[in-house]
Amino acid sequence: MPSLPSLCEITAQARAKRERRKDARPGELLEAALELFVEKGFAATRAEEVAKLAGVSKGTLFLYFSSKEELFKAVVRENISGRFTEWSAELEAFEGNSTELLRHCMTAWWERVGSTKASGISKLMMSEAGNFPELAAFYQEEVVLPGNDLIRRVLQRGVDSGEFRQLDVEYGVYLLLAPMMFLALWRHSIGLCTAHDATLDPVAYLNTHIDNLLLGLRVRPEAGS
Known part of the structure; x- marks a missing residue:
């Protein structure tokens, strides 16, 4: 015993x-x-x-x-901004071409952030930033600027390698951000009450956007070449 x-x-x-x-x-x-x-x-x-x-x-x-306020900042760091070092290293180590990297970044965003509760932070900031300027400044510094920089590097990588045409990279960033912000808003607003059979498929939507975006970004062969 x-x-x-x-x-x-x-x-x-x-x-x-x-x-x-x-x-x-x-x-x-x-x-x-x-x-x-x-x-x-x-x-x-x-x-x-x-x-x-x-x-x-x-x-x-x-x-x-x-x-x-400090609790909110900790939530943002835990779910988004604290992961930028990891995401930056992943970008640097990526071995595929820039087309593959762009598609990977946007689909990975959906899997890791967009499809989670953390995507609701973007909607919260859009609606309440004006009432909380200190939090808005914090979010700009720790999320918006580093996030924009990652996208900028993806686009510049494609331009430098000759895969993407010359473009205004600063505004090109917003072309990639637009579908992400739309999905974040949709998921935490109308997406909550849309009938199941009419629900937007986020992955299909992102892939359609990426396919069309790449048509404009890729360098086209000259006629007769």
Whole structure:
């Protein structure tokens, strides 16, 4: 018959469980905050609601995040801006041509961000940025500018290799951003209440956009060549 654990062992196990729970709390709070920010918006989301959804007290939330604004910034970093270093390295290591890279970037965006709750952050910022200029400046610095830079590098790679025609790369960035922003808005607005049989297929939509975009970007062979 196995021996019963000693009091010291029980105490150690309880302490370890508490420590594991403590370590998990920031992630649980960020997950709860993302859900509520996307569902209700920044202004309408209250700190106590986030704490309740995460299963902790409001005081516990403020042990980890000093304000609702700092909580929002942490949500953005966890889900988007904190991944730019990884995405930049992936771009640098990509071995295919620029056509393949462009298609990979746009479909990967949908898989990793667009199809997740994190895409609702874009809609939130579009609707509430004017009321929260500090958060708008933060989002511009940590998401918009690095994101634009990644797209710019993809386009410039194609131009430099001779695959893409010469173009105004700065405005070319918005050609790629447009379908992403449309899908983010659609997914968190009309897409929530559209009948299933009429629902837009995001992957098919992106592929159609990419196919048409590439018709304009690719260098065309000269007539008679």
